[in-house]
Amino acid sequence: MRKFIVAATLFALPISATWADNYTIDPEHTFPNFTISHVGFSTLHGRFNKSSGKLVLDTAKKTGSVEISIDANSIDTAHAKRDQHLKSPDFFNAGEFPNITFKSTKVTFTGDKITSVDGDLTIMKTTKPVSLAVTSMKCDVNPFSKKYSCGFDANSKIKRSDFGINYGLPAIGDEVTLMLEVEAVKD
Amino acid sequence: MTNLFDFPEVQSFVLPLLVALLVGAVADRFGLANHGVGMIAGFMVTVLFVNGIELQPLTAARKIILLGFSAAIIGAFVDYRGARWPGRPLYFATLCVLASGWVFGVLLLRKSGTELLTASVAIALYTGWLTYWLDRLQDDEVRATSATVSLGLGTGIAAVIGSSGLFGQLAVAVSAGAGGALLLALLLKKNAAGSVLTLPAAVLLSLIGCSAVAFADLPWIVLVILSLIPLAARWTPTPESWSRWLRASFLTFSTLALAGIALAYAWFLASRSSY
Numbered sequence: 001m002r003k004f005i006v007a008a009t010l011f012a013l014p015i016s017a018t019w020a021d022n023y024t025i026d027p028e029h030t031f032p033n034f035t036i037s038h039v040g041f042s043t044l045h046g047r048f049n050k051s052s053g054k055l056v057l058d059t060a061k062k063t064g065s066v067e068i069s070i071d072a073n074s075i076d077t078a079h080a081k082r083d084q085h086l087k088s089p090d091f092f093n094a095g096e097f098p099n100i101t102f103k104s105t106k107v108t109f110t111g112d113k114i115t116s117v118d119g120d121l122t123i124m125k126t127t128k129p130v131s132l133a134v135t136s137m138k139c140d141v142n143p144f145s146k147k148y149s150c151g152f153d154a155n156s157k158i159k160r161s162d163f164g165i166n167y168g169l170p171a172i173g174d175e176v177t178l179m180l181e182v183e184a185v186k187d
Numbered sequence: 188m189t190n191l192f193d194f195p196e197v198q199s200f201v202l203p204l205l206v207a208l209l210v211g212a213v214a215d216r217f218g219l220a221n222h223g224v225g226m227i228a229g230f231m232v233t234v235l236f237v238n239g240i241e242l243q244p245l246t247a248a249r250k251i252i253l254l255g256f257s258a259a260i261i262g263a264f265v266d267y268r269g270a271r272w273p274g275r276p277l278y279f280a281t282l283c284v285l286a287s288g289w290v291f292g293v294l295l296l297r298k299s300g301t302e303l304l305t306a307s308v309a310i311a312l313y314t315g316w317l318t319y320w321l322d323r324l325q326d327d328e329v330r331a332t333s334a335t336v337s338l339g340l341g342t343g344i345a346a347v348i349g350s351s352g353l354f355g356q357l358a359v360a361v362s363a364g365a366g367g368a369l370l371l372a373l374l375l376k377k378n379a380a381g382s383v384l385t386l387p388a389a390v391l392l393s394l395i396g397c398s399a400v401a402f403a404d405l406p407w408i409v410l411v412i413l414s415l416i417p418l419a420a421r422w423t424p425t426p427e428s429w430s431r432w433l434r435a436s437f438l439t440f441s442t443l444a445l446a447g448i449a450l451a452y453a454w455f456l457a458s459r460s461s462y
Binding site: 090098 | 241243244246247248293294297350351352353354398401402403404457
């Protein structure tokens with residue numbers, strides 16, 4: 001019996017060491033944000049209030065993946081009429097394309113932390129590669145929920161015209177700064 | 188320096204009007220078709236500016252553009268063959284209702300119960316109604332084009348108020364193109380709009396109106412008011428003694444008054460929150 005336990009333990013150790021951890025994105029602490037030039041006068045800030053997704057992290061192997069789905073109808077710029085316009089076919093066409101998705105293709109680690117996430121961003125069925133720079137990351141037990149969580153902040157710049165969102169160009173800026181504040185709870 | 192062609196007014200009003208006049212006059216000279224061919228040519232110029240020639244992803248707006256163009260081809264063919272048969276307006280109305288299923292199917296499939304039923308019935312009624320009544324106007328080019336001018340302008344401005352510049356520009360382009368056809372009807376003293384005008388106008392404006400409700404923020408009640416425009420164009424009395432210009436002006440202003448009521452109501456609802 002003892003031999004069996006030892007053998008089983010020895011066999012199981014390398015497997016558990018390579019297991020990746022799965023996380024589910026916490027929608028209450030995950031907010032995709034954006035900023036865009038408003039006719040050159042000021043910078044408009046907005047965010048999407050609903051998102052979901054998964055993280056997979058294997059810190060031992062320095063690999064992982066990120067999948068986020070954003071509800072285009074949840075756009076919020078603190079102005080109901082403007083939000084309605086942003087949901088219309090002039091911009092995100094949320095009635096026809098309710099989801100914006102990001103799927104990572106490469107996660108780069110420096111030490112134990114992710115420093116960049118490359119992936120495919122799909123808006124209105126148009127997919128373009130995007131590289132997110134991760135500016136901070138932490139994995140630990142959340143002192144409030146007592147659950148093991150991982151979170152990171154990331155950002156990138158995209159051109160909305162690349163995704164067929166051409167309304168108001170060039171008066172309304174083409175370049176959009178994307179910011180992702182993500183928290184995910186270990187499954 | 189801002190390019191003149193960047194202005195929405197130029198893209199959706201000036202250019203389609205000029206192109207409609209030019210193409211309609213050339214078509215008339217060669218006896219190719221009714222003046223409506225100019226309207227659809229003007230509309231397509233606006234499409235080039237606001238959408239380009241891209242069809243992917245195949246959005247509702249792009250489906251509407253395709254259907255409008257297809258309707259013009261069918262209309263031109265029907266005119267060329269001189270095809271007239273009892274129940275034709277009803278036949279075209281049924282075709283337009285079926286086409287609306289292609290445009291709104293994806294959106295409707297996400298709804299259920301009463302919401303699905305209400306939206307489906309509303310779309311079918313509006314598209315069928317406009318197609319039926321605009322087809323009934325086609326023998327009188329002044330009435331048909333006056334109705335299209337007002338319906339297009341009403342639908343376009345209402346769409347803009349309802350938060351969609353794209354649909355607004357497309358509808359105003361139909362209005363401007365019909366305006367060109369109306370001017371030609373007055374200048375050349377011809378009197379047949381033909382299906383090449385009424386069918387695409389009905390398809391485009393009914394589907395754009397429904398889209399402004401479904402994909403933007405236009406209240407249904409605005410479309411109910413706009414749906415009275417073809418009836419006003421058909422039954423507004425114009426004495427025989429009136430000149431064509433007076434008749435056209437009277438019919439256009441009568442129908443524009445209805446569009447004005449619809450827009451005033453849309454504006455009233457939208458003004459509760461400024462942009």
